[in-house]
Amino acid sequence: MNTVVTSKEDILRASRELIRQRGWSAVNIRSVAAACGVSVGSIYNYFDSKAALVGATVESVWGEIFRRPEDGAVFGDAQACIAWIYGQMEYGSRQYPGFFTLHSLGFLGEEKVRGQMRMQQTWQHIREELCAVLKRDARIRADAFTDLFTAERFADVLFSLMLSALLRQDYDPSAVLEIVRRTLY
Known part of the structure; x- marks a missing residue:
């Protein structure tokens, strides 16, 4: 060798x-x-160690699945961003069968803490980006968000719907896009 x-x-x-x-x-x-x-x-x-290798591989997979698109316009429009995220979830599921399920079940025993930390970092980044997109999208009604119904809370709702879709392996964003249309535009 x-x-x-x-x-x-x-x-x-x-x-x-x-x-x-x-x-x-x-x-x-x-x-x-x-x-x-x-x-x-x-x-x-x-x-x-193997745990360190697997942990870095997990991070690498997350990075590949959710790497920034060449078309930055995706992050200026809430609907385009959501459609992109669902497309990336489908891509990740095809490229790395079982990856999302493994994370939802806690990943590998010896890498559980680090794997969960990497997953949480990625998820936090996605939630933050969703919130930023909601605040940037010029098409959203000026009165769509209030002190009680904030962009942050709506981003959390959208993210919860995405996690649910991941577990169901349902990569069709049409229902979520309809919720966004009816709620914000």
């Missing part, structure tokens, strides 16, 4: 590919080293 040191991104790319081909159970230090064509020690240069 070649002992050439590879990059952290190469390791994560190989880990994501193993998941696509063989599922989450395929990710371990030896299989990733083999996929990268490097020694096991080369993987340990970047990750001190």
